[in-house]
Amino acid sequence: MQSKIPSERVRLQGLSEVNPDGKFVLYWMISARRSRHNFSLERAVEWSRELGKPLVILEALRSGYRWASDRLHAFVIQGMAENQRQFSKRKVTYYPYLEKEHGQGRGLLAALAKQSCVVISDDFPCFxxxxxxxxxxxxxxxxxxxxxxxxxxxxxxxxxxxSRAYDFRRFLQKNLLPHLADFPMADPLRNSKLPSLDSIDPAITQRWPAADPAKLVGDLDGLSQFNIDHSVGVSSIEGGSKAAQTRLTVFLNEHLALYGQSRNEPEQDVASGLSPYLHFGHISAHDIFDRICRIEEWTPDRVSKITKGSSRGWWNMSEAAESFLDELITWREVGYNMCALRSDFDQFESLPEWSRKTLEEHTSDPRDHLYELGQFESASTHDPLWNAAQWQLVTTGKMHNYLRMLWGKKILEWSPTPRDALDVMLELNNKYALDGRNPNSYSGIFWVLGRYDRAWGPERPIFGKIRFMSSANTARKLKVKGYIQQFTPGREGEPRLF
Ligand SMILES: Cc1cc2nc3c(=O)[nH]c(=O)nc-3n(C[C@H](O)[C@H](O)[C@H](O)COP(=O)(O)OP(=O)(O)OC[C@H]3O[C@@H](n4cnc5c(N)ncnc54)[C@H](O)[C@@H]3O)c2cc1C
Structure with a gap:
């Protein structure tokens, strides 16, 4: 088949034969949960057209995965409601499925696959x-x-x-440009002229009835029917492609210009807030990049010939745009590189040798403060800034980036061992953060322990040569009083989110 999808992006799993007797092409949407700028959907459309078969899109949500909660479910279901709306305007069959009990959905994919010519899914490297x-x-x-x-x-x-963002950035400066020519179509279903399917086999839809995400979004009390953790409440950050686009527009119009200089200020909160949408695939990095290029009137011929890995100057865009793209592309994608290529990305042993060695040398150093998971979780430490950051995470589903670094460093300092600290960080981040369970969760958490960093002096207790951070220094550098007040634990943190 002639395809516009770059071959490096497509991996054959299992069998290679198309089933000529299949009734449809199946796109099993598992991480790129959107209708636009989506290579997977585009590939599925190509197959439908090639075979002259209808396209079925299965978007399912399991209930039995670790950390499944009202918060994560609401965000995904809001995204499904938006997809339901978008796909209803197109000649495709959208099949949203919500599993109430763990295991209820077992067999659905196999039953659909039996009737498919080809199955396409998303290649997501972790969780x-x-x-x-x-x-x-x-x-x-x-x-x-x-x-x-x-x-x-x-x-x-x-x-x-x-192993360093610098090396990856330099590599990208030498190798990224050709890939920028391979852009996903904004709207792969527009004018796609696909044949339509009368209906999905009733034997399938009776056993696994399609959900109505729009109805659930209208009444989130309905989440009580799912066997998931109801103690992690719904966030006021709304999920879905439409909410993601609104968020992006606000960021580009109001905050991007300040991003380079004020990104670290917790009280200004000028960062994009796009990470949950990127994580669940409600927005595409290509789309964000394209919007920035338009603002900057940027064309690929503008890149610098100097490819030494500097985070400034290569794109030849404004300082703010370059700073943002360094996060969106270098830092975000170095995490995908790690998870795609190393199966032990979430293990302590995957840390660089120097950091493991120094952490192990200092494991038995005395600690002034020691906390257990429950004390961390309830934001009950002696440190008001740390508690506020944790409380923001618990009540809103996000934490400011700079404070996220401090948060992790203190967990390292106040845990019995670095391995215990790793477990606490993974548990709290992945349970409460909307953007958790992502390659960048592992980048950030392992960065606390030395990944992507270098050795620092002077060597200190507990940290050894690992970079140290303190709340006192943070409070000297940044304005945090208002932030601490806003997220005092116990108060229903009124999230001033965007
Ligand atoms: C301990 C710790 C845990 C973290 N856990 C997560 C996580 O679970 N999920 C997650 O997406 N990020 C995580 N990060 C990275 C970073 O904090 C978030 O990506 C960022 O704060 C998201 O906010 P934003 O979308 O407003 O970012 P912006 O500053 O607007 O940046 C735009 C995008 O670039 C990417 N990005 C920004 N900063 C980083 C970074 N430091 N590393 C990797 N990618 C980055 C994100 O995709 C982000 O959405 C963690 C960092 C630390 C130190």
Missing amino acids: FLPRMITAATNQIPCRFELVDTNGLFPMRSTDRVF
Whole structure:
């Protein structure tokens, strides 16, 4: 088949044969939960057109995964309601499925795959998704492709794992440009002229009835029917592609110009707030990049010939735009590189040797403060700034980036061992953060322990050569009084989110 999707983005899983007797092409949407700028959807449309078969899009939400909660469910279901709206305008069959009890949805994919010519899904490199794909491969009796629509650089077009952002940035400066010419279509279903499907086999829809996400969004009390953690409440940050676009527009119009200089100020909160949308695939990095390029009137011929890995100057854009793109592309995608290429990305042993060594040398250093998971979780430490950051996370589902670094460093300092600290960070981040369970969760948490960083002096107790941060220094550098007041634990943190 002639395809516009770059071959580095497509991976064949299992069988390669198309089932000519299949009734439709199936796009099993698992991480790129959107209708626009989506290489996976575009690939599925190409197959539908090639085979002259209808397209079915299955977007399911399991209930039995670790950390499943009202907060995560609401965000995903809001996204599904938006997808339901978008796809209803197109000639595709959208099949939203919500599992109430763990295991209820088992068999649905296999039943649909049996009637498919080809199955396409998203290539997402962490959390339970790679394991789910491996298990699914055995149940798909036709061609099964995974498409990488995560970022600007295709994850698998290098086999090099980058241990420093600087090396990755330099690599991108030498290798990214050709990939920028391969942009996903903004709206792959527009004028797609696909044949339509009368209905999905009733034997399937009776056993696994399609959900009505719009109805649930209208009444989130309905989340009580799912067997998930109801103690992590719904965030006031609304999920879905439409909310993501609104967020992006506000950021570009009101905050981007301040991003370079004020990003670290917790009380200004000029960062984009896009990470939850990027995580659940409600917005595409390509789309964000494109919007920035338009504002900057940027064309690829503007890049600098100097490719030494500097975070400034290569794009030849404004300082603010370059600063933002360094986060969106270099820092975001170096995490995808790690997760795609190293299966131990979430293990302590994956830390660089120097950091493991120094942390282990200082494991038995005395600690002035020691806390257990429950004390951390309830924001009950002696440190008001740390408690405020934790409380922001618990009550809103996000934490300011600079404070996230401090948050992790203090967990390291106040835990019995670095391995305990790692467990606490993973648990709290992935349970409460909307953007948790993402490659960048592991980048950020492991950065606290030395990944992507270098050794620092002087060598200190507990930290050894690991970079140290303190609340006192943070309070000297940044304005935090208002932030501490706003997120005093116990108060229903009134989130002044965007
Ligand atoms: C301990 C710790 C835990 C973290 N956990 C997560 C997590 O669970 N999920 C997550 O997406 N990020 C995580 N980060 C990275 C970073 O804090 C967030 O990506 C950022 O704060 C998201 O806010 P934003 O969308 O407003 O970012 P912006 O500053 O607007 O940046 C735009 C995008 O660039 C990417 N980005 C920004 N900063 C970083 C960074 N330091 N590392 C990697 N990518 C970055 C994100 O995709 C972000 O949405 C963590 C960092 C630390 C130190």
